[in-house]
Amino acid sequence: MSLTLSNSREWMERAQDWMPGGVNSPVRAYKAVGGTPPWIKRGKGAYIWDEDENQYIDYVGSWGPMIVGHAHPEVVEAIQQTAALGTSYGAPTSNEVRIAQKINEFFPSIEMVRLVNSGTEATMSAIRLARAATKRDKIIKFSGCYHGHADSFLIAAGSGAMTFGVPSSPGVTSGTAADTLLAEYNDLEGVKELFAQNASQIAAVIIEPIPGNMGLIAPADGFLQGLRTLTEQEGALLIFDEVMTGFRVAPGGAQELCGVEPDLTTLGKVIGGGLPVGAYGGKRKWMELIAPSGPVYQAGTLSGNPLAVAAGMKTLELLQRDGFYEGLEAQCQKLEEGLRGNLKELDLPLQINRFGSMICLFFSEQPVVDFATAKQTDTKAFATYFQLMLEQGIFLPASQFEALFVSASHSDEDIARTVEANKKALAQVFQK
Ligand SMILES: *Cc1c(COP(=O)(O)O)cnc(C)c1O
Numbered sequence: 188m189s190l191t192l193s194n195s196r197e198w199m200e201r202a203q204d205w206m207p208g209g210v211n212s213p214v215r216a217y218k219a220v221g222g223t224p225p226w227i228k229r230g231k232g233a234y235i236w237d238e239d240e241n242q243y244i245d246y247v248g249s250w251g252p253m254i255v256g257h258a259h260p261e262v263v264e265a266i267q268q269t270a271a272l273g274t275s276y277g278a279p280t281s282n283e284v285r286i287a288q289k290i291n292e293f294f295p296s297i298e299m300v301r302l303v304n305s306g307t308e309a310t311m312s313a314i315r316l317a318r319a320a321t322k323r324d325k326i327i328k329f330s331g332c333y334h335g336h337a338d339s340f341l342i343a344a345g346s347g348a349m350t351f352g353v354p355s356s357p358g359v360t361s362g363t364a365a366d367t368l369l370a371e372y373n374d375l376e377g378v379k380e381l382f383a384q385n386a387s388q389i390a391a392v393i394i395e396p397i398p399g400n401m402g403l404i405a406p407a408d409g410f411l412q413g414l415r416t417l418t419e420q421e422g423a424l425l426i427f428d429e430v431m432t433g434f435r436v437a438p439g440g441a442q443e444l445c446g447v448e449p450d451l452t453t454l455g456k457v458i459g460g461g462l463p464v465g466a467y468g469g470k471r472k473w474m475e476l477i478a479p480s481g482p483v484y485q486a487g488t489l490s491g492n493p494l495a496v497a498a499g500m501k502t503l504e505l506l507q508r509d510g511f512y513e514g515l516e517a518q519c520q521k522l523e524e525g526l527r528g529n530l531k532e533l534d535l536p537l538q539i540n541r542f543g544s545m546i547c548l549f550f551s552e553q554p555v556v557d558f559a560t561a562k563q564t565d566t567k568a569f570a571t572y573f574q575l576m577l578e579q580g581i582f583l584p585a586s587q588f589e590a591l592f593v594s595a596s597h598s599d600e601d602i603a604r605t606v607e608a609n610k611k612a613l614a615q616v617f618q619k
Contacts, residue, residue, distance in 0.1 A: 190239075198238060214589075219566070220569075220570040226238045230245065233597045243581065244597070251457060254435065254515075254544065257596075262498055262505075264501075265497045265501040266462070275488075275489055282493065282496045282497060283491040286302070287299075292507070293440075294440065294452055294468075296449060297469055298474065299475070300467070302466050304463050304465060304490060305463055305465045306428075306453065307335025310334040310426075311337035314326050314426070316451065317423075317451065317473075319483045321391070323387065323389060324388065326339065327391070328368075328370070328392075329369070330372070334430075341356040342359075342369060373556055375414065391425070391450075392417075392425055394411075394425075395429075396427045396447070397441045399589070399590045402564070402587060402589070402590065403545050403546065404555060404557065405542070411441075411445050411447040429442070436544075440452070441542075451467060459498060462495035463495055464492075511595060514595060515543075516543070519541065521599065522597075522605065526606060526609055529610040536552045537550060538553075547590040549564050568616050571616050572616050576609070576612050579611065581605055
C-alpha cells in the first residue's frame with residue numbers, strides 16, 4: 188500500500204510562506220521522520236482523515252487530549268450548546284466551579300486550582316508561585332523532561348554534572364538559564380548534590396513524575412518518594428507536571444499510581460477535551476498566594492473560557508462513567524501484548540514501556556531508564572518504521588521520544604490492524 192499525499196504536499200508548500208516551517212508547533216513538520224505530514228481534515232472516534240481522504244488509526248490523539256476519541260458526540264454537544272450562549276465574557280461562570288471540584292475528585296492533592304490556557308502557562312505560573320512561596324530563585328528540572336516553552340524550562344542537558352544551565356534555545360537569557368539547575372531523571376543522589384551546592388536557594392523541583400517527553404520512562408523504586416522527602420527537608424516545593432500523565436497513567440495521574448503527593452500539580456491536555464486549557468493547583472496554603480487572594484500575579488483574558496471548560500467538564504464526566512478506565516486498560520493491554528508478541532516472533536530485543544493509555548516502543552536493545560539511555564535509541568530505524576506504519580494507515584507520534592496515546596474508541600479491530608501493521612513494518616526495518 189502506498190500513500191497519496193498530494194493535497195497535503197500542496198498545503199505544506201503553501202504554508203511555508205505564511206508560517207515558520209509551515210506549522211504552528213514544530214513537531215508537526217515531520218523534521219524527525221522526514222516526508223510530508225498529512226494535513227488533517229477531520230476526525231471521528233479513533234480515526235482521522237487527511238486532505239487526500241486517507242484514513243488513519245490515530246495514536247497521536249492531539250498529543251494526549253483525545254482520550255475519549257475524536258468528535259465524541261457528547262463533547263460536541265456540550266461545546267455546541269455552550270457556544271450558542273456566547274463564547275467568552277471575562278466574568279466568572281458556574282462551570283468553572285464545577286470543573287474545579289471535578290478536578291479535585293481525580294486529584295485530591297489539588298485543593299484549589301487556577302485555570303489557564305495551556306500546559307506552558309500552567310508550569311510557568313507554578314514556578315512563579317513556588318518562587319514567591321519560598322522567596323528563592325532557583326529551580327531544579329530534569330534533562331529530557333518537557334514543561335512547555337517558557338524560558339526557564341528550555342534548558343537542555345549538558346555533559347557531566349552541571350551547576351549552571353546553558354540555554355538550549357536562542358533568546359533565553361543566561362540569567363534565566365542560570366536559575367534552572369539540571370538533574371538526571373532517576374538520579375536522587377544528583378538532586379541531593381544540587382541541594383547541597385545551592386543551600387537555601389532552591390524554590391522547587393519540577394518533574395514529569397512519569398516522563399513522556401523522552402519516550403515513556405518509569406520512575407525507579409523510591410525515586411519520587413525520595414524527591415518528596417528531600418524537598419520537604421530542604422523547604423522546597425515539589426511540582427508534578429502531569430500535563431501529559433494526568434488522567435492517563437491512572438485517573439489521578441502519576442501521583443495516584445506512585446502514591447506520592449506533590450505540593451503543586453500542573454495539568455493540561457485531557458482536561459481541555461481537545462480545547463485549549465491548562466491548570467495548576469495544589470495545597471490551599473500555596474494557592475491562596477495567587478492574585479487576587481494573594482500577591483502573586485497571574486491572569487488571563489480567556490482563562491476559564493466557557494467552551495474549553497464545557498469540553499473539559501464533559502470529558503471528565505465520561506472518564507468517571509462505570510467501566511471507562513477498565514475498558515481503556517483492556518485495549519491498551521491488548522496492544523501491548525500484540526506488540527510484545529511481534530517482538531518475540533521476530534526475535535527483536537526492542538523495549539516497550541507502558542503506563543495506562545500511554546505506550547512507547549523504543550528502538551533500543553537496552554532498557555530505557557533516563558535521558559542518556561533514551562538518546563541511545565536508533566532514531567533512524569524509528570523514522571523508517573514510522574513511514575512504514577503511516578503507509579499502512581497508522582498515525583503515530585512523529586518522534587521516537589513520544590508515547591502513543593490510546594483512546595477509549597480504539598476497537599479490537601483497530602488494535603489487531605495496528606499489531607499486524609507493526610509486524611510488517613518491523614520485519615521490513617530489520618529485514619526479518
Ligand atoms: C504538553 C506538555 C506541556 C506543555 O503543554 P502545552 O499545552 O503544549 O503548552 C507541559 N508539560 C508536559 C509534561 C507536557 O507533556
